[in-house]
Structure formats: structure tokens, C-alpha cells
Amino acid sequence: MEGFAARYKILPSGRRQITAIHVPGDFVDLHSFLLKTMDHGVMALTACELALVPHATLLRITEEKPHLARLLWLGTLIDAAIHREWLTMMGRSSATAHMAHLICELFCRLQLVGLTDGWSFRCPLTQEELGDTLGLSTVHVNRVLKELRERKLVSWQNGIVTIANWQGLQDLGEFSELYLNLIREPR
Amino acid sequence: MEGFAARYKILPSGRRQITAIHVPGDFVDLHSFLLKTMDHGVMALTACELALVPHATLLRITEEKPHLARLLWLGTLIDAAIHREWLTMMGRSSATAHMAHLICELFCRLQLVGLTDGWSFRCPLTQEELGDTLGLSTVHVNRVLKELRERKLVSWQNGIVTIANWQGLQDLGEFSELYLNLIREPR
DNA sequence: CGGCTCTTTGACCCGACTCAACGCTCGTGG
């Protein structure tokens, strides 16, 4: 898929939670392949270009190409690992640390697909969407971003995120890219 | 697996978050099969009896028994669906609603494996572990349980959970069992 | 120019946390 997308859930009360953010190159909705009932929605955050894979094709892959099937499976396992990391930050860290962590994660994932430019990258999320991702109010998202800017860790303006102090940001967010299961050169 | 277990993460700061609770019958750690680095720990909540499956066997299953492999995959997808649901409750609901939701989920999962007794079931979590599951302090867990008891929705005493008002509990927790992907008779 | 979406800021409030103490139960050793 080209472009950014998100998976989300909406509670009966109307509150929305974004449960995953997809960057260009991600296989977005493999989860719906085997699940009987789709438990969440998918939305585009930018204009997207996507490739569709019929379930019949996936089924055939599991029958005939076990190696490829394992790779697809791995993709969903990494999604789950990210869910666990988010759960941990959601439950056990402050709003500021959580935001720092999310920025670190996005940076790593985007760098892997070559979408970073030095310490900067484009990120199309509005503050409202960020709030729905982190479980915060829009107002508080704004204050957190202001704090990160004032602490000279990172700035997020006009859809461009620029990391000013990677080590500091990583420490604040208690971030370690291990859970992303990326294979690449050490930084 | 017989007995209760949990998967958890510990942050550098020392704070713990439980990311999954496993009930008897669950395939506990299929996630470690394909993931290069194990991103979390597993702990027993009670004495457990378990069956081990070597990775080589799993590998062979994916090569030779695609139908079975899809079932295993489905298991991990359901784990991910539960993670998304927890994420949503964590980010977008009150402590009381979150607790109600967790109790509803445990009830449904335990009923499926025949471990409920009417509206009661055994649940070995301490309040500290409950707090680490819900992202709350031990003290607040206690207050939330007290509130649920006083509202005559559910009681949790000496490791026995008894649901007094299923509909009320479900409404409060905005619970719908859909995400669990259970196949069974409607209640 | 007006209207829309998104961002920013201030004032006030409340849900959940921390600290601290006390109670209960059970297992262990003198």
C-alpha cells in the first residue's frame, strides 16, 4: 500500500481508538483473512494507492507456498507485537513518554522503507487523530507536543516531524526498537 | 495448557504491564514461533500443566498441514484482536468500565471451556496483577471492585468472581463478545 | 471576504495516583 492508513475501533459511546497506523509498504488488512467477524475499521489518512489480494489467493498461498505463508503470518505477529508495545505505553507511561515513543516507532518504521529525510519525516496525522491513537484529548496532545518542542527533543509542525535529540527522545519514551523485529544495520 | 498464565512486559522504569491473560486450553506462546526476538515474558498465575510443541513440529505443520497451520494462525489473530480491544478500553474508557469489560471477557472465554459455574468462575489474579492488566494502581483496583460490588453488578472475593447483573455489566463495559471470534450457541 | 479545518491557549475540574496506615489470613518456627 502507498500512503498512510489507520485501523480503529469505535465504542458504542462514540469514542474512537486508533489501534494501528500503517505506513507505505505495509500489508494492511491481513487480519480479516481468517477472522470470521471483522472487529475494526480501516481508514485512509492520506490518498492511498493499494493492491488487493483476494482471500482465495491467500488460501492458495497457505496450501502451496508455506514459506511465503509464514512470512505473511510473521507480518500479523509483528502487528500483534506492536499492539503489545502500545498497550504497555498506554497503561504504564505518561502522555509525554507515550508520544515520544510513538514518534520513535514511526521514525524507525519509515526509515526502513526510505521515507525519512535525515531526522525528519512526513506524518499526516492531525492532533485529533494523534489523540485517538494515544488515548488523549486533542487539547492535551497539543500541550504534549509543545512540551517536547520546548525540551528540544522533537518538533511536529505542518505535518513534518523533526527529531532534534534522538537519544533524549528514546530515553523519555523508554523506546527500544526490538519489538519491531526489523532486520537491518545497527544505527 | 492447564492453569492460568499471563504475558507481560516490563519497562526500563520497572513498571509492569500485563498484555494477555491465558486461560486453561489456550495455546500460550505461539508468537515466539516466528518472531526473531521475544518481546515479552510469560508467567504462570497458578500451577500450570503444559504441553510443549517444538518449533520444528510447527514448521512441519506449516509445510504439510495447511489447514492446521491456518488454525494456529487464527489463534494468533484472535490474540491480536483481543489486544486491539484492550487498547481501546485502555485508551477510551474509565477504570470502572475497563474492569467490567475484562470481567465480561474472562467470563465468555471461561464459559467456552466449561470453567464457569452458573454466573461464577474462579479467577486467580491478585489486585496487583489486575492493576498491571488494566493500567491502574492496586489501590484504585480495590476501589473499582468496591464500586462494582456496591452497584450490584459483580463481586470478586477470595478469587471467585460472581456476576450479579450480566446486562448491566456488559452495558457498563461496552462489551460485545464479537471480537473474541467464538463460535457457539447464542446466549 | 467568509467559512472550514486544524492548532493553540487559558481556566477550572475530576479521576486516578501516591503515601500511609490498618486488617485479615495463612504458614512457619520456637
Add this chain to the structure above:
DNA sequence: CCACGAGCGTTGAGTCGGGTCAAAGAGCCG
């Protein structure tokens, strides 16, 4: 048989992070 400590549950007082409400900029398009 009782004393003691460990682990878990319960409760109160005070604090604070993040929410809500409200209003004002800032960029963008028609």
C-alpha cells in the same frame, strides 16, 4: 499453641495529570 512475618486486601487524605469547556489564531479554498 502461640507469636510473628509475609502477602494480600481495604480505607482515608491529599495531590496531580489529563479532561472539559470555551474562545481565539492560522492557513486554505471557493
